[in-house]
Amino acid sequence: MFYLVKTMRKFYFYLIGMLLTFVACSEETEITPPSKGEEEVKEIVSVLEENDEISDFVEVLKNVNVADLEEDELTVFAVRNSSAAASRSTVLDSASIKRHIAKGRYGKVDLTDGKVLESISGESLYVTRAGEDIYINGVVIEGEAIQAGNSYVYVVPEVMEQQSEPVNVYVTTINVYAINQGNSAKSPLKDVTVVVNKAKKDSLGIIYTKGDSLGVWKTDEQGQVVVKHTEKLIAFNVYKADYSDKYDNYLLGGIDNTGKFMYVDLNGDGKFTKEDKVDFALPYYVDYENNTKASTKTVYMTTDIAEPEVPEELPDADSVRVAWKDVLTDYMRYNVEAESKLVQGYANFDYSQVGSLSDSLWSKAYNLVNKGNQFVDVLSNSTEEQYFELKQNILMDLSLVYTQLYGYYGQMVDRGSVIPEDQLIEQMESLSMYINGNRRYALSVMLAKVHLLRQDWQGAAYSCEEVIASGVYSLEPQLDHTMVSSSESKEVIYGDFYADGKYIHPLLYKEVLIMAAYANFKMGTINKALQFVNELLASYGYAPVSIDEVEGTLQEFVAKLYGTGQSYPYARILSMKFGVNGFETPKNWFLPVPESALLSCPNLRQNPGY
Numbered sequence: 001m002f003y004l005v006k007t008m009r010k011f012y013f014y015l016i017g018m019l020l021t022f023v024a025c026s027e028e029t030e031i032t033p034p035s036k037g038e039e040e041v042k043e044i045v046s047v048l049e050e051n052d053e054i055s056d057f058v059e060v061l062k063n064v065n066v067a068d069l070e071e072d073e074l075t076v077f078a079v080r081n082s083s084a085a086a087s088r089s090t091v092l093d094s095a096s097i098k099r100h101i102a103k104g105r106y107g108k109v110d111l112t113d114g115k116v117l118e119s120i121s122g123e124s125l126y127v128t129r130a131g132e133d134i135y136i137n138g139v140v141i142e143g144e145a146i147q148a149g150n151s152y153v154y155v156v157p158e159v160m161e162q163q164s165e166p167v168n169v170y171v172t173t174i175n176v177y178a179i180n181q182g183n184s185a186k187s188p189l190k191d192v193t194v195v196v197n198k199a200k201k202d203s204l205g206i207i208y209t210k211g212d213s214l215g216v217w218k219t220d221e222q223g224q225v226v227v228k229h230t231e232k233l234i235a236f237n238v239y240k241a242d243y244s245d246k247y248d249n250y251l252l253g254g255i256d257n258t259g260k261f262m263y264v265d266l267n268g269d270g271k272f273t274k275e276d277k278v279d280f281a282l283p284y285y286v287d288y289e290n291n292t293k294a295s296t297k298t299v300y301m302t303t304d305i306a307e308p309e310v311p312e313e314l315p316d317a318d319s320v321r322v323a324w325k326d327v328l329t330d331y332m333r334y335n336v337e338a339e340s341k342l343v344q345g346y347a348n349f350d351y352s353q354v355g356s357l358s359d360s361l362w363s364k365a366y367n368l369v370n371k372g373n374q375f376v377d378v379l380s381n382s383t384e385e386q387y388f389e390l391k392q393n394i395l396m397d398l399s400l401v402y403t404q405l406y407g408y409y410g411q412m413v414d415r416g417s418v419i420p421e422d423q424l425i426e427q428m429e430s431l432s433m434y435i436n437g438n439r440r441y442a443l444s445v446m447l448a449k450v451h452l453l454r455q456d457w458q459g460a461a462y463s464c465e466e467v468i469a470s471g472v473y474s475l476e477p478q479l480d481h482t483m484v485s486s487s488e489s490k491e492v493i494y495g496d497f498y499a500d501g502k503y504i505h506p507l508l509y510k511e512v513l514i515m516a517a518y519a520n521f522k523m524g525t526i527n528k529a530l531q532f533v534n535e536l537l538a539s540y541g542y543a544p545v546s547i548d549e550v551e552g553t554l555q556e557f558v559a560k561l562y563g564t565g566q567s568y569p570y571a572r573i574l575s576m577k578f579g580v581n582g583f584e585t586p587k588n589w590f591l592p593v594p595e596s597a598l599l600s601c602p603n604l605r606q607n608p609g610y
Contacts, residue, residue, distance in 0.1 A: 034067075035066065035067055035068065035069055035070055036069070036070050036071065036072040037066040037067075037068075037069020037070060037071055037072065037074075037120070038066050038067060038069065039072065040069075040071070040072045040073075040074055040149050040150060040151060041061065041064065041066050041069075041074075041101075043148060043149030043150075043151075044061070044074070044076060044148040044149060044151055044153065045058055045061055045062055047146070047147075047148035047149070047153075048061075048078065048146070048148060048153060051146075052081075053080055053081060053155065054078040054079065054080060054081065054155060055081060056079075056081045056092070057078045057079045057080075057081075057092065057097070057100075058078075060092055060093065060094060060097050061076075061078075061097060063094055064094055064097055064098065064101075065094070066120065069120055071103045071104070071120075072149075072150050073103075073104055073105040073150045073151060074101055074102065074103065074104070074105065074120075074150075074151040074152075075101070075102040075104060075105055075106045075117070075151065075152050075153075075154070076100060076101050076102075076148070076151060076152070076153040076154070077100040077101075077102075077136055077139075077141070077153075077154050077155075077156045077160065078100070078153055078154070078155050078156065079092055079100065079155075079156055079157075079158065079159050080142075080155055080156070080157055080158075091159065092159050095121075096159060098119060098120050098121035099119050099121055099123050099125070099137075099160055099162065100119070100156075100159075100160060101119060101120045102117040102118065102119055102120070102125055103117070103118050103119070103120060104117070104118075105150060105151055105152050106152060107145060107152065108134060108141075108144070108145065111127045111129070111134050111136075111141075112127065112129065113127065113128060113129035114127065114128075114166065115127040117136075123162055124163070124164075125137055125160075125163075126138075126163055126165070126166040126167060128166060128167055128168070128169045129169075130169040130171055130228050130293075131171070131228075133169070133228055135167065135169050135230070136156065136160060137160040137161060137162075137163045137167055138160075138161070138163065138167030138169070138230040139156045139157065139158055139159075139160045140156065140157065140228070141154045141155070141156060142154070142155045142156060142157060143155055167230050168230065168232075168288075168293060169228055169229070169230055169293070170228070170229055170230070170231070170232070170288050170293050170294065170295070171226060171227070171228050171293065171294040171295075172226070172227045172228075172229065172234065172286050172294075172295050172296075172297065173224060173225075173226050173227075173294070173295070173296040173297070174194055174217075174219075174224065174225050174226075174227065174236065174238075174296075174297050174298075174299065175188070175222075175223055175224050175296065175297070175298045175299070176188070176189045176192045176194075176219050176223045176224075176238060176298075176299045176300075176301060177189055177223055177298065177299070177300050177301070178223075178243070178300075178301055178302065178303075179252065179254070179255040179261070179300050179301070179302050180302055180303065180304055181255075181259055181260065181261060181302075181304050182259040183255075183259050184255055184256065184257050184258065184259045186254075186255060186300070187223075188219075188221065188222045188223030188224070189219060189223045189240065189243070189301055190219055190220065190221055190223060191218055191219060191240065192218065192219040192223070192238050192239070192240045192243070192301065193216060193217075193218060193238070193239040193240065193599055194216070194217045194218070194219065194225050194227075194236055194237075194238055195213065195216050195236060195237050195238075195239070195595050195596060195599065196213070196214040196215055196216075196217070196227055196229070196234055196235070196236045197212060197213050197214060197234065197235050197236070197283070197595075198212040198213075198214060198231050198233075198234060198235075199231070199233045199234055199235040199283075199285060200233065201233065212355060212356070213355075213595060214227070214229055214231070214234065215227075216595070232287070232288045232289065233285065233286070233287050233288070234285070234286050235283035235284065235285050235286075236283060236284050236286070236297075237281050237282075237283050237284070237596050238284075238299050238301065239596070239599040239600055240301060242303055243301040243302065243303055244301060244302060244303075245299055245300065245301050246278065246282075247261055247263075247302055247304055247306055248277070248306035249277035249278055249279050250263040250264070250272065250276060250277055251263060251264040251266060251276075251278065251282060252264070252299075252300040252301070252302060253300065254298075254300055255300070261302075261304075263276065264276070266278070279367065279370050279371070280363055280366065280367050280370070281363075281596045281600070284297060284299065314378065314379070314381060314382050314387065315378065317386045317387055317390050320375055320378075320379070320390060321390060323375075324371075324372070324375055324394055324397075325497075327368055327371050328368065328372075328397055328497065329497040329498065329499055329504075330499070331364055331365065331368040331401070332497040332499070332504045332506065332565060333497070333499035333500065333504065334360075334361070334364050335361070335364075335365075335404065335565040336504055336563060336564070336565045338357060338360075338361050338565075339562070339563075339564075339565045339566075339567055339568055340562070340563075341357060341580075342354075342357070342568050342578070342580070343562065343567050343568055343578050343580070344562065344578075344580065345579070345580040345581065349580065350580060350581035350582040351580060351581065351582030351583050351584065351588055352582050354582075354588065354591065354592065355592055355610075357591075358408075358591040358592050358593075358594060359594045359596075361408065361591070362409075362591075362593070362594050362597060363594075365401055365404070365405055366413070368401060369398060369401060369402075369414070372394050372395075372397065372398045372401075373398075373414075373415065375391075375394055376391055376394055376395060376398075379391040379394070388434075389436075392431060392434045392435055393435070393439070395427075395431055396431055396435055396439060396442070396443060399424070399427065399428050399431065399443065399446055400442075400446055400494070400506060400507075402414075402419070402424055403424075403446045403449050403450055404565065404566070406421070406424070406450060406453060407449065407453060407566075407568060407569030407572075408568065408569070408590070408591045409590060409591055409593055409607065410453075410590050410607065411593070411604060411605070412424065413597070413601050413604065416600070416601060417601070417603065418601065418603040418604060421450060421454050424450060425447060425450060425451075428443050428446060428447050428450075429447070431443060432444075438472055438493070439494070441466070441467045441470060441472065441473075441493055442493050442494035442507055444463045444464075444466045444467050445463070445464075445467060445493055445494070445507045445511065445512055445515075446507075447459070447463040448460045448463035448464045448467075448512070448515050448516075448519075449515065449566075449569070451463060451519075452515050452518070452519060452573055453569060453572070453573065455522075457519045457520075457522040457523045458519075458523060460515055460516075460518075460519040461516060461519035461520055461523065461525075461528075464512050464513075464515050464516035464519065465516060467493070467509075467512050468512060468513070468516060472490075473490055473491060473493060473509040473512070474490045474491065474509065475491060475509060475510055475513075475535070475536070475539040476489060476490060476491045477539045477540045477541075479491070481495075481503065481505050481508065481563075482502040482503050482504070482505075482563055483502065483503065484503065485503060486505065489505075490509075491508050491509045491510065492505040492507070492508060492509075493505075493507040493508065493509060493512070494506055494507035495507065502563075504563070504564070504565065505564060506564050506565050506566055507564070507566070508561070508564060510536065510557065510560060510561070511561055511564070511566060513532045513533075513535060513536050514532075514536070514554055514557055514558070514561075514570075516528075516532045517529050517530075517532035517533045517536070517550065517554060518550075518551075518554055518573065518574065520532065521547075521550050521551070526547050529547070529550055530544070530545075530546075530547060530550070533545060533550050533553055533554065536553075536557055537553065551574060554574060555570075555574050555576045558570045558574070558576070571585075571588070571589050572586075572589035572590070584609070586608070586609075587607075587608065587609030587610070588609075590607040590608070591607070592606065592607060592610035593605070593606050593607060593610075
């Protein structure tokens with residue numbers, strides 16, 4: 001009996017164990033069916049996989065988690081590849097992609113102005129209509145709906161940002177007319193390039209461009225472009241070969257009944273004087289501060305060219321010298337400020353702002369170049385020694401500006417044409433025959449920099465050693481050169497620009513040794529390279545280094561050029577990276593060429609990566 005009970009008990013526990021095992025196995029092998037949303041997203045992916053235009057979006061969509069989504073009718077806003085990686089400030093990832101999927105299926109007729117959709121992430125998607133165009137959170141829909149399962153898919157050009165309220169869409173119509181003196185008629189001008197950029201206002205209400213392009217348009221047969229945008233403030237420029245929106249540097253404002261040009265009173269004093277003249281591409285601004293959402297702007301262009309003004313008598317040489325020094329100092333001040341941003345991140349600068357900085361720097365530099373050319377043209381009318389000497393000095397100053405532009409952009413422009421490096425070198429070598437005294441050594445330093453930038457190590461070494469062998473200059477490591485004039489320093493080769501309580505000396509002797517050391521290092525003349533590096537180190541009380549440490553040491557010494565406006569090109573020369581947010585190598589070894597410059601000078605090229 002005891003045995004039977006014991007056996008039955010074993011059988012009972014065995015049976016219970018089997019049942020538990022069966023239940024456990026059943027639980028482990030139970031498969032949760034996909035949600036309606038998962039099934040629909042799979043169907044959408046299968047339809048879109050053949051569309052190469054949105055392949056990046058589809059790859060992210062494949063991995064999106066929609067296990068809890070029960071809607072099987074969706075509206076998807078698929079981002080084109082050209083902008084799927086970045087937009088205004090948002091990237092496309094597994095989180096932001098849910099903002100691009102709305103619950104419910106909406107045809108274009110359903111997307112009415114003011115309608116609010118709900119994304120599968122619970123965010124609001126605001127619909128705005130401007131004519132036939134439909135915008136979702138401020139991003140325009142391109143083309144027609146693509147049927148995918150029970151859903152619709154629309155292609156959009158950029159990643160949509162999260163919005164807390166509807167996004168306004170503004171419509172700016174730009175009309176361009178051709179006018180000529182002696183003819184009161186105006187005619188629509190076709191094929192004018194219109195470059196539109198975002199714009200901002202600073203704390204003082206001054207408008208400036210950020211360098212962020214909204215796009216490029218061409219005027220139609222009616223001389224018109226229509227720009228739709230979500231920015232309240234935009235700026236645009238117009239370009240067409242052989243045409244200008246200025247006459248004699250006055251901005252054209254139309255033509256009267258007698259066939260005379262009318263101008264824009266830029267300073268608002270009710271008169272047209274030289275203060276209203278501009279010698280650069282002045283942007284047109286459109287501001288939607290009020291509740292208006294549409295605006296029309298009219299621009300006039302002409303092929304007429306004003307006869308150059310010929311002064312009855314040459315200006316006083318001293319007045320030209322003072323005027324030139326003033327504008328040159330203003331440029332040098334701005335150049336140093338730009339350097340501090342590019343190299344040190346001054347004023348919270350990061351390289352997402354490089355387009356705006358580059359536009360401003362280019363404009364500032366070429367305004368100076370144009371002014372210098374005007375002075376040179378005037379001074380060329382005389383053979384008197386004082387005027388000839390002044391002209392040569394201005395040409396030398398311009399050589400430094402061109403050297404800096406070459407360092408920033410890798411290319412230069414003069415009077416509308418690209419200057420080859422060889423031409424710049426020839427001009428400086430020719431100029432050296434007419435420049436007296438120690439200023440000749442400044443030209444040698446400029447030549448060395450150009451040679452170094454084009455990797456002509458022998459040319460750079462020769463120009464540097466010409467300065468070194470002169471014995472005129474020496475290192476002064478303990479001296480703050482921003483606080484002394486050149487007459488108080490043996491290290492300043494070229495400078496004496498006084499601005500904001502400090503001196504700016506662009507060319508210092510330490511830069512000559514940096515260039516000489518690197519040129520010899522690249523040529524393989526190691527002893528000379530070490531000689532110049534260790535001379536720099538010794539002057540600062542540092543121990544000498546070996547050949548393996550030359551490049552690193554020179555990179556550290558670049559920091560000692562801050563405040564000269566000369567340090568930025570060393571990122572390219574020494575293949576180094578500045579510690580400023582967003583700096584990318586090799587892209588940021590050059591600055592982007594402004595769009596306006598590319599359009600006005602066809603031989604210019606945009607730098608890689610921009």
